[in-house]
Amino acid sequence: MGAQGHAHDMDRRRFLGYVLAAPVLTAAARLGADLAAPEQAAAAVPSLPGPAEILNLNDMLTVAALPTAGLIGVQLHPDGTASFALPRAEVGQGITTSSAMLIAEELDLPLDRIRVTLADARPELLFNQLTGGSNTTISTYLPIRVAAATARGRLLAAAAAAFGEPVTALTTRLGVVTSAAGRTATYAELAVAAASRTTLQVAVELKPARDFAVIGTPRNRIDARAAVTGRKQYAMDLQVPGALPAMICRPPTINGTVRSVANLAAVRAMPGITDVAVVSTGVAVRGRTFGQCIDAVRALQVAWGPGTAEGASDATVREELRRAELPLVVPPLPILTKAVDVRFTFPFAGNSALETNCAIADVRADRAEVWGSLKSPIVAQEQIALRLGLPVSAVQVHVVDGGGSFGRKLFSDAALEAAEVSKAMGKPVKLMWHRADDVRQGRTHPMSTSRVRATHSLGQVLSYEQRHTSVATDFGHGLGEVITATAAQLPVGGLAFSETIFVLTQETPYNFGVVTQLLSEVDKGFNTGSMRNIYSPNVRCAQELVVDRIAADMGKDPYRFRRDFLKDARARAVLDKAAELGQWGRAMPAGTAQGIALHPEYHSVAAVLVEIDCRPQTTGRTIPNAVTGPRVTKAVCAVDVGLAVNPRGLEAQMMGGIMDGIALALTSSLHLKDGAFLEASWDNYFYTRQWNTPAELEVFVMPPTTGEPGGAGELAVASAMAAVACAYRRATGTMPTTFPINHDAPLAFEPKPTVPPVPASPTDGLDRAY
Amino acid sequence: MPQHTFRLNGEEVTVDIEDDVRLLWVLRDVLGVTGPKYGCGIGVCQACTSHINGKAFNPCSVRVADLGPDDEVTTIEGLPATVGRELHPMQEAWLEHDVAQCGYCQPGQIMAAVAKVRQARAAGHEIGDADLDEIRNICRCGTYFRIREAIRAAATRF
Ligand code: FES
Ligand code: FES
Numbered sequence: 001m002g003a004q005g006h007a008h009d010m011d012r013r014r015f016l017g018y019v020l021a022a023p024v025l026t027a028a029a030r031l032g033a034d035l036a037a038p039e040q041a042a043a044a045v046p047s048l049p050g051p052a053e054i055l056n057l058n059d060m061l062t063v064a065a066l067p068t069a070g071l072i073g074v075q076l077h078p079d080g081t082a083s084f085a086l087p088r089a090e091v092g093q094g095i096t097t098s099s100a101m102l103i104a105e106e107l108d109l110p111l112d113r114i115r116v117t118l119a120d121a122r123p124e125l126l127f128n129q130l131t132g133g134s135n136t137t138i139s140t141y142l143p144i145r146v147a148a149a150t151a152r153g154r155l156l157a158a159a160a161a162a163f164g165e166p167v168t169a170l171t172t173r174l175g176v177v178t179s180a181a182g183r184t185a186t187y188a189e190l191a192v193a194a195a196s197r198t199t200l201q202v203a204v205e206l207k208p209a210r211d212f213a214v215i216g217t218p219r220n221r222i223d224a225r226a227a228v229t230g231r232k233q234y235a236m237d238l239q240v241p242g243a244l245p246a247m248i249c250r251p252p253t254i255n256g257t258v259r260s261v262a263n264l265a266a267v268r269a270m271p272g273i274t275d276v277a278v279v280s281t282g283v284a285v286r287g288r289t290f291g292q293c294i295d296a297v298r299a300l301q302v303a304w305g306p307g308t309a310e311g312a313s314d315a316t317v318r319e320e321l322r323r324a325e326l327p328l329v330v331p332p333l334p335i336l337t338k339a340v341d342v343r344f345t346f347p348f349a350g351n352s353a354l355e356t357n358c359a360i361a362d363v364r365a366d367r368a369e370v371w372g373s374l375k376s377p378i379v380a381q382e383q384i385a386l387r388l389g390l391p392v393s394a395v396q397v398h399v400v401d402g403g404g405s406f407g408r409k410l411f412s413d414a415a416l417e418a419a420e421v422s423k424a425m426g427k428p429v430k431l432m433w434h435r436a437d438d439v440r441q442g443r444t445h446p447m448s449t450s451r452v453r454a455t456h457s458l459g460q461v462l463s464y465e466q467r468h469t470s471v472a473t474d475f476g477h478g479l480g481e482v483i484t485a486t487a488a489q490l491p492v493g494g495l496a497f498s499e500t501i502f503v504l505t506q507e508t509p510y511n512f513g514v515v516t517q518l519l520s521e522v523d524k525g526f527n528t529g530s531m532r533n534i535y536s537p538n539v540r541c542a543q544e545l546v547v548d549r550i551a552a553d554m555g556k557d558p559y560r561f562r563r564d565f566l567k568d569a570r571a572r573a574v575l576d577k578a579a580e581l582g583q584w585g586r587a588m589p590a591g592t593a594q595g596i597a598l599h600p601e602y603h604s605v606a607a608v609l610v611e612i613d614c615r616p617q618t619t620g621r622t623i624p625n626a627v628t629g630p631r632v633t634k635a636v637c638a639v640d641v642g643l644a645v646n647p648r649g650l651e652a653q654m655m656g657g658i659m660d661g662i663a664l665a666l667t668s669s670l671h672l673k674d675g676a677f678l679e680a681s682w683d684n685y686f687y688t689r690q691w692n693t694p695a696e697l698e699v700f701v702m703p704p705t706t707g708e709p710g711g712a713g714e715l716a717v718a719s720a721m722a723a724v725a726c727a728y729r730r731a732t733g734t735m736p737t738t739f740p741i742n743h744d745a746p747l748a749f750e751p752k753p754t755v756p757p758v759p760a761s762p763t764d765g766l767d768r769a770y
Numbered sequence: 771m772p773q774h775t776f777r778l779n780g781e782e783v784t785v786d787i788e789d790d791v792r793l794l795w796v797l798r799d800v801l802g803v804t805g806p807k808y809g810c811g812i813g814v815c816q817a818c819t820s821h822i823n824g825k826a827f828n829p830c831s832v833r834v835a836d837l838g839p840d841d842e843v844t845t846i847e848g849l850p851a852t853v854g855r856e857l858h859p860m861q862e863a864w865l866e867h868d869v870a871q872c873g874y875c876q877p878g879q880i881m882a883a884v885a886k887v888r889q890a891r892a893a894g895h896e897i898g899d900a901d902l903d904e905i906r907n908i909c910r911c912g913t914y915f916r917i918r919e920a921i922r923a924a925a926t927r928f
Contacts, residue, residue: 092872092911220868227873228861228880230805230846237804245799271788289787289795294811354809354817354874354910403807403874404910435810625814648868652913656871659912682908683814691903693914761792762813765831769822770889 014203015142017150020073025154025194028073029146072140074103074147080175080188082109082151084144085119087129088136089375090223091353091402091409092656093713094649095136097221099144101645105214106148106207108172109187111222121377121397129378130410137645137709138603142206149204151194158194159185209643209707216704218648223401235358235372235400236432243360243428244274246286246421247293249300250441252754253307253675254526258283262301270296277424281441284421286429291761294434298756308525310675314347314447317523317672321449321469324522328453328465337457340549344452345738346538348471348670348677349445350685351531355403356438361418362428367394372415373402380412384419406660407530408443411474434758436680444670444677445531446471450542454512456550461565464512464546468539472521473498474528506539509600510547510565532657533714536601537664537721538739544597544722545735558726559584559596570640570705571600574607577638577700582609591615592633595727599719602711604641608658608719610634610694612727623691625683627667627748629741630731632724634696635662637716642706651699654716658697659688661720665728667692669743678751680759686740686748776837778803779848789835794818796834797845805846805877809908816907819878819885820845826885846877849884853928860884863924871911879907883921887928897925 018028074084084103090096096116104111122129152172159177160167162185169180175187209215226232251257258278267285268276272292277284285296333339359372368388374380377397385392402409418431433442448470455462475498502519517539531537551561559579566572575598578584584596591614598607611634621628637654644650667686671678679685721739729735738744752759775784778801785800794811797803797820806829809815813831820829821844822837829843837843849858857865860880870876882905890897902918909917 092874094871220865221870223873224865224868224870227870227876228846228864229850229857230877232873233804234807234874236798236808239802245795272791289791289799290808290811291791291795291799292788352910353872354815354908355807355872356809402872404872406910432808435812435815652868652871652916655915656912659914681810681812681814687908687910688912688914689908690905690914690918693918695899695918697915759812761811762831763790763792763833763836765793765813765828766822766836768813768831769825769827770885 014205015146017146017153017202017204019150019154019196019200019202021197021199022195024078024191025076025151026073027147027151027154029143029150072143072147074107074151076151076155076187076191076194078188078191080186080191081113081115082107083115083117085117087119087122088140089373089399089402089405089409090118091373091375091405093136093653094221094646096223097219097649098137098645099140100222101214101219102141102144103148105212106145107152109175111214111219113175116222118399118401120399121381130376135711138711141645141709145206146204149206150202153202153204154194155187155190158190162193209704215645216643216647219646220648232401234355234403235360236430238360238371238400240360240362240371240428240430243362243430244286244288245290245293246284246418246429246431247290247297247434248279248281248417248437249283249285249297249302250437250757251282251304251307252757254309254441256307257305259303259305262303263299267296267299270299275425275427277421279417279420279424281417284424286421286425286427290432294758294761297758298760300756307675312525312675313673314671317447317471318345318449320522321447321471324520325449325451325469326467326518326520328451328467329516333455334457337455337462338553339453339455340546340553341453342546342735342737344450344538344542346448346450347738347743348447348672349531349664349668350439350670350679351406351408351445351529352438352442353402353404353406353408356433356435357408357414357442358432359415359418360428360430361415361422363388363419363422366390368419369396369398370415370419371398371400372412373400373405373409374412374415375405375410376412380415383412383416387416388419388423406532407445411443411529413443435682436752436758439670439679439681439685440677441527443474443527443529446473446526446528448538450538452542452546454546454550456554459554461510461512461550463514464508466517466539466543468502468517468519468535470519470521471523471526471528473530473534475501475530502535505534505536505601507600508543509567509571509598510562511567512565532660533717536599536718537661540599540718541665541722541725541739545725545729548726548729549735557585562596562598568600568605571598571605574598574605574638574640574702577702578607578609578636581638581698581700582634582636584609591731593727593731595723595725595730597719597722597726599715599722601715601718603706603708604639604710604712604715606637606639606654606715606719608661608716608723609636610720610723610727612724612731614728614731621691625749626689626691627686627742628691629666630728631692632662632694635694635720636698638700638702639715640702640705641712641715642708642710643704644701645709647701650701650712653712654699655697657714657716658720659693660717662692662724663688663740664717664721665724665739665741667740667742669740671747676754678747680752684749684751772835774834774837775839777840777842779844780851782839785834787834790833793829793832793834793837793843797829803845803847807874807877809875816882817875817878819881819907821881821885824888826882846881849881858884859927860920860924863920863927866923867916867920869913869916869920871913875907875909879909879917882907883917883924887921887925897921
């Protein structure tokens, strides 16, 4: 958790801004070197903190961003608008809006006159162009404000010169400078005069928090109108000359390879098809429409070689995990000690966004241009250059608005593939994965188990040990480089990447005596990646269920128990708020129950209270091609992110996180059988749908606490999943140990064939119109 | 190559393309109308939801040859014009409730919502929880709750 004194000093500090040599006013900023000194944060934590409490993943990302962050700049245009190219990916989390708010605040310019675009890959930014770990607002909060404040200072100076009045006689409001004598000049009029022919360094002060008029106020998204009119453009909506649709015929098992193709010429002659080429991931087709590409993919007769997970199924992976589990170290136990010992299983889960993997590539002999939603564009640029045999400087990577990410877009799978296909065909391509490909060959959140053993005696918890064992998570998207670059400064030397991430993100918020939480990993044969909130949903769900069990053993109420054992006042405050708003303990009919849980991470903390209905009339609802089951009827969330830049955006993130948590607890998972996943559609992979959505949902944003923004994008997933699991346990009287709870039930769908790899498009759309 | 004529957002269009190409690709790849999104291509995700003669449908699941010259296709781009305004009241409600996150599903959500309200009205009742539970559109960002609020707010405005 952040240090409060540190935050209060911040407002009075002076920061270094830059006015760059440019024809119109262009202001930039770098971070103060003492900004993220993690040792200070450690001092605020009272007793025996774990590594995650001293320096969590976000501190590391922020520290890594320090050396080059100064290159972030705001431009003021002669039409009175300001623009800013954010070196991050917008995938729905609302960071273009919150960034615009920071500029509006310091520049005194209305929000609708600020344009935030996404920066192309900028290799000179090194580690500062990675969107992950809910880190964006934390690492850009100061630099964006400093740049905007620098611009405002220049506008004031230009106005002072024009008016012949001192700067101290001037004020700014809504894009206009006004003098004490009543003279005015708009920013539009000053944009050129305020520009500089040489690059200057200036010292600026930021607005004190008490003067905030934009930061901390609920604002609608700046891209909302584009979204609801269909004008918002995603990668596949761009018109790049010559870039025709392309798809890939993929193998029937995970990462299978092409041995031979029997009918290349025949498929090349199909209607609309222009090219067919064998590439490293399958057989690529290019044509006039995606519909014709789907037909061509289905027509290809390919002999496939084995994949990287041949023969593997849920049961074999579970067995492998069991064998790799690190031993528990049970301490000597006093008489009357009771133990809870339980192992939870979390099958593979899908992190597909609604927009499937996709990218546009135009590869020429001496250069390449790529468009896609990329959270690690610099890594993408380097990988593409390597694969094409081009210098990095010959590869241009444009970051496009993304249709969701949830961890997927940390990787550049589609961009790399598009570049390879474009090179093989010698033509530009608009490459898109079919939904079936996205589910079956796309990255997954790896299967894991969590063994927990806790001991307690006479109302005290003496020990808490957790051994998390997981199929390896791939972090080869740039986060790895961040860790390498900062490794020397970390208090957890000698750990591998994934272990480092685990230790830096997992904290036990309770006073549970001797606590150890360890990770071990197996098997590299799967395409994996982190899913929204990395390890936390599983690790914390297991922990919160055990908390409920210990509370029950002690005869204590789950809410009271948590209150008594929590270490941190902010955590207690959100727990209290959720309990109060959700009327914790109210009388409920048999078969229904409340559950409550919380999750601290990224200098933030969220508590979620849910009510669940497990009565037969609810679980027995039938909806075609759907999973109904227990329904969460109500969810209440209280969240403290230190300072919510945009509380309305934060609410949205919490709501989305709660939907994810409900799905992870109750309905959504992938079933692995014979080296392939059975799911291939949204009617197979049961993410939360309207019929699973709680009719009552409330998010309460706590007033500012630390005064500095913490992470928010992923915070609610773990607390919601855990709260739903705890509610289910209380409603049914059985502790669930596999998630989602329906994973081992008979499949709720008929698996689609793996050859051909994608299903035909139906033709009955008119009959189903409503 | 066969020619197909239908009405799109108030205007007659004619395209040269094979009979069995699904309408979604005719809209997106041939005509450059990109409001309807791809999310599955098999009539499941509902991201492509548009209207045909005022009813919600999935263009990914209709052959272009199955449209006639009198069939009126409305995509999100043409929705405001159906009420003669700059924005349809459903879109306004979407803005008021700040529904969109990534936004990818939202054109389809809005087109489905308009049809769902009309369907409830035709059945003689105001839209309620049971109707809202029937909406199949996926939102992987989890905006379901705000969608419900926005639909309720807009239901009486058109
Ligand atoms: S793309 Fe048409 S329903 Fe999914
Ligand atoms: S807003 Fe992202 S899928 Fe719905």
